[in-house]
Amino acid sequence: SLNGPFPAAPxxxxxxxxxxxxxxxCGNLSSFPLQFHPSTKGSQxxxxxxxRTVKRQASFxxxxxxxxxxxxxxxxxxxxxxxxxxCWSGALRLGFTSKDxxxxxxxxxxxxxxxxxxxxxGFWAKALPEELSNEGNVISFWVDKKGRVFYxxxxxxxxxxxxxxxxAEPLWALIDVYGLTRGVQLL
Numbered sequence: 001s002l003n004g005p006f007p008a009a010p011x012x013x014x015x016x017x018x019x020x021x022x023x024x025x026c027g028n029l030s031s032f033p034l035q036f037h038p039s040t041k042g043s044q045x046x047x048x049x050x051x052r053t054v055k056r057q058a059s060f061x062x063x064x065x066x067x068x069x070x071x072x073x074x075x076x077x078x079x080x081x082x083x084x085x086x087c088w089s090g091a092l093r094l095g096f097t098s099k100d101x102x103x104x105x106x107x108x109x110x111x112x113x114x115x116x117x118x119x120x121x122g123f124w125a126k127a128l129p130e131e132l133s134n135e136g137n138v139i140s141f142w143v144d145k146k147g148r149v150f151y152x153x154x155x156x157x158x159x160x161x162x163x164x165x166x167x168a169e170p171l172w173a174l175i176d177v178y179g180l181t182r183g184v185q186l187l
Contacts, residue, residue, distance in 0.1 A: 088180050
């Protein structure tokens with residue numbers, strides 16, 4: 001697991017961008033629609049009935065969410081930022097966990113994914129740069145078979161986000177609706 005600090009700036013590719021494999025189904029997991037986990041969420045999260053849109057109702061924290069099912073290696077988690085709020089610093093935190101959210105007591109979730117959750121075994125996440133967290137932006141993120149997490153904004157080239165995710169176990173998406181980011185929708 002990654003127990004140290006993450007680099008402050010994203011790493012950009014300094015060579016010709018590689019083509020990454022398309023989304024690869026993993027058994028039948030990818031055939032189930034991706035939604036937010038219905039019950040394991042931060043105390044400030046309000047979820048719509050479709051379980052595809054969440055909004056932080058107050059403050060700037062206590063808004064950790066998870067996917068409702070494991071994410072396959074190379075499967076892209078696609079989010080649209082639906083609401084941005086001024087007057088806070090920091091933005092969306094994205095990553096993965098090998099802990100089944102159904103077995104996590106929501107009352108025991110910390111206020112912050114970073115550094116609180118990532119300091120625990122089986123959680124990996126990093127903050128999206130604030131300048132990329134604009135309302136309407138579509139963020140895709142995924143993990144490869146080497147445990148590297150990549151992201152792209154809208155149709156930009158993929159960028160390495162962080163590494164060290166243990167991919168031998170099932171992984172759920174981890175999304176912390178933090179700071180400037182007030183609402184997101186799964187696409």
